[in-house]
Amino acid sequence: MKLKPEISDKEMITVNGVSKTYLGGKFTAVDNVSLDIIEGEIVAFVGPSGCGKTTVMRMVAGLETPTTGDILVNGHEVQGPGPDRGMIFQAYTSFPWLTSRQNVEYGMKILGIPAAERRERGQKLLEEVHLGPAADKYPSELSGGMKQRVAIARTLAQNPEVLLMDEPFGALDAQVRWEMQEMMVQIMDVEKKTVILVTHDIQEAIYLADRIVFYTRTPGRIKHDVYLDFKKGQRFTSKEDLLSQSGYLEVEKQMFAWMREEIQLQAT
Amino acid sequence: MSDTSIQSAAEASNRVRRKPKKLQLLTTLSGRQTMILGLIGMGAFFGLWEIAHLMTAEEAKRFLPSPISVVQALTALIQEKNFMADVGISAYRIFGSFFIACVIAVPLGILMGCFAPIRALINPVISGARYLPAASFIPLLLVWFGPTDSQKMALLILGVVFFLIALILDNTEAVATELVEAAQTMGASRWEIMVNVVGRAASPAIVDSMRNMIAVAYTYLVIAEIVAAQDGIGAVMMRAGRFLKVDVIMAGILAIGIMGVLTDIVFRAAAYYAFPWNRKRQG
Numbered sequence: 001m002k003l004k005p006e007i008s009d010k011e012m013i014t015v016n017g018v019s020k021t022y023l024g025g026k027f028t029a030v031d032n033v034s035l036d037i038i039e040g041e042i043v044a045f046v047g048p049s050g051c052g053k054t055t056v057m058r059m060v061a062g063l064e065t066p067t068t069g070d071i072l073v074n075g076h077e078v079q080g081p082g083p084d085r086g087m088i089f090q091a092y093t094s095f096p097w098l099t100s101r102q103n104v105e106y107g108m109k110i111l112g113i114p115a116a117e118r119r120e121r122g123q124k125l126l127e128e129v130h131l132g133p134a135a136d137k138y139p140s141e142l143s144g145g146m147k148q149r150v151a152i153a154r155t156l157a158q159n160p161e162v163l164l165m166d167e168p169f170g171a172l173d174a175q176v177r178w179e180m181q182e183m184m185v186q187i188m189d190v191e192k193k194t195v196i197l198v199t200h201d202i203q204e205a206i207y208l209a210d211r212i213v214f215y216t217r218t219p220g221r222i223k224h225d226v227y228l229d230f231k232k233g234q235r236f237t238s239k240e241d242l243l244s245q246s247g248y249l250e251v252e253k254q255m256f257a258w259m260r261e262e263i264q265l266q267a268t
Numbered sequence: 269m270s271d272t273s274i275q276s277a278a279e280a281s282n283r284v285r286r287k288p289k290k291l292q293l294l295t296t297l298s299g300r301q302t303m304i305l306g307l308i309g310m311g312a313f314f315g316l317w318e319i320a321h322l323m324t325a326e327e328a329k330r331f332l333p334s335p336i337s338v339v340q341a342l343t344a345l346i347q348e349k350n351f352m353a354d355v356g357i358s359a360y361r362i363f364g365s366f367f368i369a370c371v372i373a374v375p376l377g378i379l380m381g382c383f384a385p386i387r388a389l390i391n392p393v394i395s396g397a398r399y400l401p402a403a404s405f406i407p408l409l410l411v412w413f414g415p416t417d418s419q420k421m422a423l424l425i426l427g428v429v430f431f432l433i434a435l436i437l438d439n440t441e442a443v444a445t446e447l448v449e450a451a452q453t454m455g456a457s458r459w460e461i462m463v464n465v466v467g468r469a470a471s472p473a474i475v476d477s478m479r480n481m482i483a484v485a486y487t488y489l490v491i492a493e494i495v496a497a498q499d500g501i502g503a504v505m506m507r508a509g510r511f512l513k514v515d516v517i518m519a520g521i522l523a524i525g526i527m528g529v530l531t532d533i534v535f536r537a538a539a540y541y542a543f544p545w546n547r548k549r550q551g
Contacts, residue, residue, distance in 0.1 A: 063449055083455035093450035097468045097545045107454045138545040151450070158454060 011072075012162060012194040013037040013060060018069035020055050025067075029055045031219035032069070042188065042195040042235075044209035046202060046255065048262045052220020053198050053213075054166055060196065061087050061164050074161055083111060086160035090167040094139045094150040100126060101135040103150050107158040125153040128187060145176040149183075156191055163193040169204070178239065181207055185237050202255040207242050210235075214255070217262045224258060333515040342519035351504065355523060358489055358500040361417065362527075365424035366485050370478060372425075373432035378470070380433070381440025382462045394433050402427035403491050415496030427488040428481045435477035436470075443469040472539060472546045479535040486528050 013036070020030040030052040037043050045053035058064045060071055062081040071078040073085060081087075086107075094103045104122040113121075126135050129149040139147050148168060155163065169177040181204060188195065199205050205212055206228060214224040230247030242248060297305070314335045321334040333341070345351035380387040405426050413419035443466050451465045493502025501520050508516035540547065 061453055063452065081449075081452040081455070083453070085453065087450065087453040089446045089450060091444060091446040093444075093446045095447065095465070095468070097471075097543070110454050110456050110460070140545060140547075155454075164453075 008039045010039040011036050012039040012041075012074055013196070014072040015056065015060070016070050016072070018056065018059060018066040018071060020052070020059065020064065021067045028219035030059075030066075031221050033220065033222055034069075035213060035222065035225065037194060037196070039194050040192060041211060042197065042209050043211045043213060044205035045196060045198045045213050045215065046200065046205045046259075047215030047220070047223070048217045048259060049200060051215040051217050051262070053215045055220065056215075057164050057166055057196050057198050060162070061085055063087075083107065083158045084160055085162045085164055086155035086158055087164040087166065088148075088151055088155055088168045090170045092139065092144065092147040092151065092171070094142075094147045094154065096139045099136050099138055100131050100142070100146075100150045100153075103139075104153045104157050107154050111158060121157055122153075125157050128156075128190065129153045129183065143176070145172050145180060148172065148180065152184075152187070156187070156193075161194060163195045165195065165197045167198055167200070170199070170201075177201075177204070182237060182239065184208060185235050188235070189237075202252060202259065206248070206251055206255070207236070207239060212255070214258050223262070330512070331514050333518065337515050338518040338522055341513075341515035342522055345504070345516065345519055349504075351523070354500050354504050355527070358493065358502070358524075359527065361420050361424060361492065361500065362482070362485055362489055365421040366428065366478075366482050368421070369425045369429040369432055369481075369485075373429055373436055374474065377433045377436025377474075378440050378462060378467055380437045381443075381470070382458075382466055387437070391437070394430050394437075397430040398434060402488055406491075406495055410496060420492040420497065420500075423492045424485050424488050428485050431484065432477065432481045435481065436474055439470045439473035439477055440466055442473065472543045475535065475539045475542070479532060479539075482531055482535070483528060486524060486531075489524065 015033055015035050018030060018033050019028065021028045033052075033056055045057060047053050055064060059066050060073065060078065062078045062085065078085075094100075095106065098106060101122055104125055105118045108118040108121065123132075123135075126132050129152055131146060131149055131153065134142060134146060139150065142150070148171075152168070169180050172180060185208065197205065197208055209228065210231070211225070211227045213222055214226070215221065216223045228251060230245055230251060231242075236242040236245075317335050321329065321332050324332050342351075376390070380390055402423055405423060409419045409422050409426075413422060447465055447469055448461055451461045456465065489500075490502040490505065493500040494506045497503040497506075501523055505517050505520035508514075508520070
């Protein structure tokens with residue numbers, strides 16, 4: 001277990017009264033969401049399926065535009081996607097025609113980083129995600145977890161200020177997901193990013209996040225916005241350490257109760 | 269009652285296990301098995317042909333020559349009639365016109381696949397044009413170009429280009445949205461994404477579309493070469509037809525078939541070596 005890195009007072013992400021409607025206003029996916037995320041925080045967006053948590057993240061990424069309201073990242077209004085906000089998708093997005101190494105170097109190439117520097121930082125990141133021996137393999141030769149590690153390294157290689165993760169481990173089996181979660185804690189200790197993690201896995205959210213933003217079902221509003229105080233400012237490199245913290249079970253029970261409220265609302 | 273039905277179900281499954289079916293779903297064959305079955309299939313085809321030839325009445329036999337006499341006709345054509353020059357001209361027409369069709373269709377298909385307004389602008393014309401029989405353009409092309417090589421190549425281009433655009437549009441649209449979005453979040457430009465993400469991702473499927481469409485180009489070759497043509501495989505076949513030389517006509521068909529198979533092999537090999545990352549999926 002380790003202390004989470006010093007968190008500054010700097011607001012990294014500001015979401016200001018953001019709504020998103022589709023079908024010319026007939027369907028509201030996100031309804032008046034506001035939140036501030038401080039530099040270095042790991043924030044999990046949790047909620048039932050279709051609650052708009054992914055939509056909020058995609059608006060931060062610039063892949064969708066808010067119908068009303070605005071979003072600031074590091075003081076600049078979000079106008080579209082950009083390399084200051086790295087995104088990791090649930091689907092495998094490592095480019096199949098590039099080897100692991102070429103994938104990791106791709107993002108740096110876009111930024112115009114010289115070849116020697118690309119090579120050096122690429123190698124470092126491949127080792128950080130334990131892909132050193134698979135550096136020259138194509139994604140078709142890699143397992144799902146390894147493909148996702150390529151995507152993570154490629155995103156980190158651009159050194160973004162913000163890391164947006166959209167159900168990043170959702171397609172992986174339970175054991176690989178667990179390995180990836182522990183790896184993320186280690187990586188965040190080195191890379192120190194502001195992170196938004198969208199997930200419907202309550203345990204994953206509690207394990208990885210410093211703070212949980214819980215969304216209501218359609219239309220998506222913030223139901224609860226809580227800091228995980230029981231972690232006492234720590235992040236845990238092993239999941240057992242998290243589970244043995246006093247207060248863990250209460251938090252998990254609370255999350256399941258919130259989830260149940262939302263799911264039952266849908267059924268009635 | 270229920271006991272017996274369970275028993276009989278078990279028996280039934282035992283029976284299935286004892287006698288494995290020859291045609292199971294989702295099985296794969298070794299390379300050797302595939303080759304042997306392929307040879308058996310070809311042997312059966314030529315065997316049936318030979319039998320049909322033997323059963324034909326003696327005076328009609330020249331209308332259904334034996335496979336061997338067709339091969340003999342083909343070698344005689346090559347040795348005595350400079351047939352390879354005609355093959356060369358036909359190959360030039362096919363590959364030249366197909367190259368031009370690709371130069372038009374690949375960029376257009378990818379552009380249409382990437383940008384909705386371009387797709388909306390061009391797609392209705394392309395979709396409609398696919399239904400026009402290319403042969404119906406022959407009179408028009410004869411007026412425009414005369415009985416030239418250009419006229420024949422224009423026909424071959426018209427025959428494939430609209431289908432090729434539609435196929436490449438499909439190939440481009442089939443590229444996963446997430447690949448494009450991942451590139452966008454990395455700050456890649458539209459041009460970079462179109463060429464190095466969508467284009468690269470779709471390239472194996474595009475080569476596959478080309479391989480399928482050049483086969484269609486071959487089907488137009490004879491149509492192009494029977495009207496106002498002095499040279500090429502189709503013209504040789506037309507002349508042979510006038511003298512009822514069925515063995516020569518069939519030798520022409522055989523020559524086109526051989527060229528087609530070779531073209532297919534070249535395309536497959538090119539795809540294999542050009543896309544090492546895609547090999548697993550090709551199996």
